[in-house]
Amino acid sequence: MLDARNISVARKNAPLLTFPDLSVEFDDRVVLLGPSGCGKTTLLSVIAGLLRPATGAVNFHVRDVYAMSPRARDKWRGKNLGCVFQTLHLLPALTLRQNIALAADMAGTARYEDRIDQLLVKLGLAEKSHRKPDALSQGEQQRAAIARAVLNKPQLLLADEPTSALDDANAEVVMDLLVAQAAETKAALVVATHDTRILSRFTKIIRLDARVKGAA
Amino acid sequence: MNALSLALSSIRSRPLQSALCVTAASAGVALLAALLLLSQGVQDGFLRNAQGIDVVVGAKGSPLQLVLSSVYHADVPTGNIDIRDMEKLQHNPKVKSIIPVALGDNYRGFRIVGTMPEYLAHYGAQYEDGKMFAAPFDAVAGALTGLKTGDSFAGVHGLAADGGDVHHFHDYKITGVLKPTGTVLDRLIVTALGSVQELHRHPDIGDPDAAQDMEVAHQVTALLVKVKRPIATMSLPREINATSNMIAASPSYEMARLSQSLGFGRDLLAAVGIGFVALSALMLLSSLASSLSARRYDLGVLRVLGASPETLAGTVAAEGVMLAGAGTVAGIALGHLLAYEMAANISSLGGVVAPASFLQFHMLDGCLLLMGLVTGLFAAVVPAVSAARTDIAGLLARGRA
Secondary structure, X not given: OEEEEEEEEEEOOEEXXXXXXEEEOOOOEEEEEOOOOOOHHHHHHHHOOOOOOOEEEEEEOOEEHHHOOHHHHHHHHHHHEEEEOXXXXXXXXXXXXXXXXXXXXXXXXXXXXXXXXXXXXXXXXXXXXXXXXXXXXXXXXXXXXXXXXXXXXXXXXXXXXXXXXXXXXXXXXXXXXXXXXXXXXXXXXXXXXXXXXXXHHOOEEEEOOOOEOOOO | OOHHHHHHHHHHHOHHHHHHHHHHHHHHHHHHHHHHHHHHHHHHHHHHHHOOOOEEEEEOOOHHHHHHHHOOOXXXXXXOEEHHHHHHHHOOOOEEEEEEEEEEEEEOOEEEEEEOHHHHHHOOOOEEEEOOOOOOOEEEEOOOOOXXXXXXXXXXXXXXXXXXXXXXXXXXXXXXXXXXXXXXXHHEEEEEHHHHHHHHHOOOOOOOOHHHHHHHOOEEOEEEEEEOOOOHHHHHHHHHHHHOOEEEEOXXXXXXXXXXXXXXXXXHHHHHHHHHHHHHHHHHHHHHHHHHHXXXXXXXXXXXXXXXXXXXXXXXXXXXXXXXXXXXXXXHHHHHHHHHHHHHHOHHHEOOEOHHHHHOOOHHHHHHHHHHHHHHHHHHHHHHHHHHOOOHHHHHHHOOO
């Protein structure tokens, strides 16, 4: 479904950052494992069509993601990808429900209120759907972010360090959620992490070292 | 959720900053609006008062003084002219009609104008109450004089409320009160020419002005002349100035000259108003910029969810335009109120501008609104472009800032 080959990324005043090839199929649960600073988030950005690589190509169903027009790429991402980035939080000005609906609004897909209701119930957020994010616990915010990521039934669910800030019990809960939601929407799951506690959840492990291509 | 509703929710999430922005914008716009409305109103008022009066003829002196005293009732007259000069002028082929005015007395500062019924018709006066003067010493009161039908009073010599001798010989009696016209007529007491002349023909005993009063008896202060053809507006004054001991002036020419020399002050005030608007635009820019830096991650979320850079720019621009629009609308409303208050409370503006006219929609409002929206859009350009260029991958890689 998704192939990323020969990917390397240009950096300011530094050599190219190169990445191992990556291939994701339906039902795959892939973990990108490596220490902080090795470029996990950068690789996720490349896969998500947010960062044009210096070399290599990202193909989604044989379509070159970076050959699309920027607008088409944004639409493609909105429809086919669900992203749970560590730093991309909920919009504080919107209610929980509006935050989740945002996924449909921004991707330009139809907004199914039933589906939002279902997700809210399933993730235990139904009671708080009209609260602002500030009034929610960290765990609730994270669940809302997952709900938002899976609203459009994406084919690929990307998550960046979803568990590293959590204790063992909560890490388990979040991983259960991610795996269950991915399975339910038949999405492939790609998680970038340095958290080795959750390795058992994955079918494919890709190790990233801070590998740097020589100046030559 | 679209760019518009996202911008709205962003505004609502920062109520204090947004309110400050709107307040600053409205203060600048209000000042500018009040200024423009008042100066436009004064100019219109001058024109309205002078409408249909092509040439003013009076005793030798300053032409501006003649126009101010006899048309706007704002200065002392240049002197009196003989009634026979009016009769002579009536035979001039360039002249269509003449309305004489005799000034010199007042009641509580409201000038008593001796004239002919045509004077009232000229201003399109309508009666709120009562009717036209018929007998000698009957008078009709303007809307702002506070007089009522049936009131009687003694005229006071002079044109100001303070001082002057009271003409005890005969009291005036109000036979009618006029509706507001938005002209000087509102502040005048109008009577028959003969009443003013009659009053001065029988001087009070021991009146030091007695000799002068006798003179007044067959004199008028000025003649308001309507010409037959527009060209005569220029040629008639030349003719009169060259061939008689009177002077003639064109109100529109004199007022244009006056407003030209007063224009500096108005330009200065307008510059201050525009400066205010520019300042509030800067404030809007700084508010948008700070809102933007606080919302970087929000914008990142939108991009990841499939929004295009244009959508991000759109939300920021919409925020700027909405804040500026709200400020402008509030400012325009405030400006109207300010102009109304000033027109209602500054007595020298009475009769020149009608306060109520400032409570109506004005063509300027449209221009100001457009200006406000465009200014908002301009203030939003830099933040909007910066929003569109948000480097999502960089944002993600750096982690929570």
